[in-house]
Amino acid sequence: MSPGQAVFITGVGKFLPGEPVANQDMAAYIGSISKRSSTLGSAILRKNGIKHRFYALDTEGGYRYTNASMAAHAIHDALKQARCQPEQVDLLATSTTQGDYLVPGFASAVHGELGIPPLAIFSFQSVCASSLMAVKNAWLNVKVGESQLAVASGSEFASRWFRPSVYRPFYDEAARPDPQIEFLRWTLSDGAGALVLEPGPKPDGVSLRVDWIQFKSFADRFPPCMYAGAKSNTGADDQGWGLYESPQAAYEAGAIALKQDFEILYAMFPVWVGYYLELLEKYDLDPNAIDYFLPHYSSHSLGEEMKRLLRRTGAMIVEERWCNNLERYGNTGTASIFIMLEELVQKHPLQPGQRILCFVPESGRCIAAFMHLTVV
Incomplete structure (x- = not known):
């Protein structure tokens, strides 16, 4: 463990808006672009x-x-679980794929919603891995004594991207369905999660000691994979939306829509697994010593690909120890690892000494993030 005091997760919270929406009810919320795209959506749902x-x-x-x-709702839930008062928080680190405003930073908006006294804030904007960017920031600040009660959150409002009006200028009834768009429309979900981090465990109940958090970006090897703000991720059409003559021109060109490039996505898997093997060696970590493995993935079929590669390397964590709730909550992006941790703490009989490994791969431009926890 690196120098500094030990840091503990004392509260884990989540917030999910409304009631769960079943597959057959999705169109009532995000609409239908065309009959052909709805047919593709049904196939995507079978795979994810x-x-x-x-x-x-x-x-x-x-x-x-x-x-x-x-x-803010998720943070209040986490503070309740930690039995802490909101005014005690002295550091807020937020993560999201896209905030409510272009400017200012997302942490400012969350601080405003919380309505708590002045504190240090940090905004992290990426895709899924920004969740652990926020957690690592909070962890390190508590570790060196800069913070006594830090909160990290992850939240997503993905559904606002998916209304038919978003695509109307370039993607209509006559258009051939675009898998880069449709996969995300039928996969992403809204919600939020949060962690409370302190320099000591709770007097009673479950706390999680943060042992290490490690990241690596491989953007030197890949163009953008999950992206918005450009018409394309390669070639002449990869200019950013702000370089068009107007935001309207960017919108009409299809440079605002959220997309995912599957060929690039599958090429990232061996890179993520290679980094996992690197960390096993660095920390002398035996996969069989992991009691709970919390991997983030956006589709059941992608989870199966992850398992296939891990088996080939001989570094597979026993499948019965995998904890993932994609089926019940959808892909909540930056919120997903928080929501998985909340469910683990609330529903599993955790025992002191058990080890938890969290894995958050990000397809935005290839990031891998891991966090190792010990139950106390």
């Missing part, structure tokens, strides 16, 4: 294994929560 998800949108196209308000 998701049965329910949550939307901050209502069936009239309005919104019930903002991204920042969902984060």
